[in-house]
Amino acid sequence: MSQNAVVTSYSLDNLAHECQKETERFYKSGRSDDRFCFELFRRAIVDRLQQAWELVFSQYTPLVTGWVTRHPAFHQSAEEREYFVNRAFERMWHAMSPEKFSRMANLKALISYLKLCVHAAVIEHVERRTNKAEWSETDMENDVNTYTSGDTASSAVESAMTATTIWELITQVAKDDSDLVLARCSFVYDMKPAEVVDHYPELFTDVKQVYRQKENLLARLNRHSGLQAILSGHA
């Protein structure tokens, strides 16, 4: 019987026990037999065994908690570590399909993917939401509910559709490629005029030109009735 066949015949409890032993051995000596932990992940992800996933969760929570704590953006969030630990495992559960699992060469690859899920959970919360929320604060103060936290799927879809529609209108108003580049740099990437000049010296010679052109563009956008209808519908 092959070594892998032996591992696949282990009960879940034995597998979890051996995985724990090998993990401790790795921390002490840098060496381990990864088959047990790999098999535990396999049963969780490929066989979709809930109990196996719970064992993966309890086995790797300490490691994931450490990663969360050490993520550079964690301390910018107002959330507890446990929030991101849970989000990271959730992401892995949803994103790691059996097909994707088949492309993981070894346990190290799986652990790296789990670390990616930590990064995604923290960044999504801190950087992707925070900036959007900043712009909506004024409306919140005015008792207007434009805050799109993205917590619900329907609000996320609505936000995406509104953004796409607004962008299409901007492409109609833009005179040329430099207007489109300027719109993207200003509204989508929140770049300062000096950064725009830095990134696109072939289109913009100095910040004065950026300011002038942006003023011009905003004036045309302000006069676009379709755009105004959308923006006022969200105001």
Place this chain on the structure above:
Amino acid sequence: MSIDQQLQSHLFRFDCPDPLSLGEYHFGLLDAVSRRSVQGHLSLCPLCRREVAQLAGFLTQTADPLPQGEARQSLLERIKVFVVDILAPSSGDLLPNAAFRDSDEQMFDQTQFRVHRAGQYLVSLSLKNQGNGQQTIVGDIANVNDPADGFTDWAYHFWQEGMLKQVSPLDETGTFILESTNTDPFELILTGPEIEIHLQHRGHET
């Protein structure tokens, strides 16, 4: 709220790939269509390039450094990773036709031109110093086993100071040009369907 602020509130990163997708791109997990889409986006979006750099930094916090020289398997099956130090004496061959330089000293003032081997691929790289701390990098990759091999599925990723500065697909013939980069140390990563070639330049010798 001004119209500027309203537009920013709706449009900020509206068409950026989510962090997990950027991470899967970094790991080489995306299919060809998605990979090209993300590559195209990265060539335009400084925020996503920064995010990929943040991810790379976070992943390497406790990771082993890439070994020099030998090919090794990446985290995924099948993808081979080659790491080449393009200034190491044993790395790469200076082309015999070096008429543009009069001496070794002048080589670093003008143009360095070497050919490097990474498995079945030959990568030629020319670094032309333009003065004022700027240089132009011109490169070309060829498959010695299949000279007719096209490179439309390939891209370059240019890293400096821990930042992903440029991403762009290679042209069909495998040629790429990076203009007006500064002369600081860099890592140029060429990614193909099942291969990564890391060309590391530690800066000009003094």
